[in-house]
Amino acid sequence: MTLIDKLPDSLPADNTPKTYAGTKLLTFLLAAGATSIITGATITNTTAVAKDATTMTVSATDSTFIPSGTVLTFGTTQVTTTADVTATAGGAAVAIKAAPAAIALNATATYSNLLEVPTPEESNPTLSDQEETINVHGRVTPIRSVNGKDLTATIRTIAAIDDPVVERLITRGMSLSPNNRERVLWLYPDGFALLATVNIGAPTRQAAPGGTQRVQVTANLSGALAWANLNDTTPTWKEVNAQ
Structure with a gap:
């Protein structure tokens, strides 16, 4: 019998920790007025739309609220709503920016009220404790909550203001509180999700000859955190901090 024949048949469990790519962190803005998360509603154009039309009729199997400023893509044609609408099975008329091309009857678009921040170069939500502490055996030990938990983040993208999500971030950042408020969702590749109501800070625009321009905003906790x-x-x- 050789040594290889003496190897135990049963292998020990491999406890090597899994690793995840930080570049797969996704950042979303939750559509204004959302009361639930919608990720794949089918929106149907129920009346043929001509080029430059400013209204259209949309329907959905389940009643679906679509806020003003939503970009719907029918095939290769994108239209932007300019008013809130609730799409129902019977159809509902909605105002839109002038359609860049004709849209055929029964063309469909997929609607999500999660608006992904495009090509984020940085997105780094940081949680910190707001607690009174004392030193116990040389360690900082919380003894009571003062304001609970805090969150700050930097969101930087190489996309520009001609992207509707970036335009929304800039619009919020150029507004005074509470008109700069957004609900932001961070989705980590290991399954951890963070949802925060934040104030968007004034946008910083970075551009130099020979380089790609960037838009950067800060996000500071101003409401609920979950x-x-x-x-x-x-x-x-x-x-977080719910009683």
């Missing part, structure tokens, strides 16, 4: 583990059988939002 997290979820998407690996759970039934994920739920757990609000």
Whole structure:
């Protein structure tokens, strides 16, 4: 019998930690007025739309609220709503910016009220504690909550103001509180999700000859903060500091 024949048949468990790419962190803005997350509603154009038309009629199997400023893509044609609308099975008329091309009857678009921040070069939500502490055996130990948890973040993208999501970030950043408020969702590749109501700071525009321009804003916690583990059988939002 050789040594190889004496190897144990049963292998020990491999406890090497999994690793995840930070570049797969996704950042979304939650559409204004959203009361739930919608990720794949089918919106149907129920009346043929001519080029330069400023109204259209849309329907959805389930009643779907679509806020003003939403970009809907029918085939290769994008239209932007200029008023709120609730698409129903019976159809509903909505005002739009002049259609750049004709849209055929029964053409469909997929609607999500999660607006992904395009090509984010940086997105780094940082949580910190707002607690009174004392030193116990040389360690900083919290003894009571003062303001609970805080969150700050920097969001930087190489996309420009001609992208509707970037335009929205800039519009918020150029507004005074509370008109600069957004709900931002960060989705990590390991299944951790963070949802925060934040104030968007004034945009910083970075551009130099020979380089790609960037738009950067800050996001500072101004309201509710919640997290979820998407690996759970039934994920739920757990609000931080909820009593």
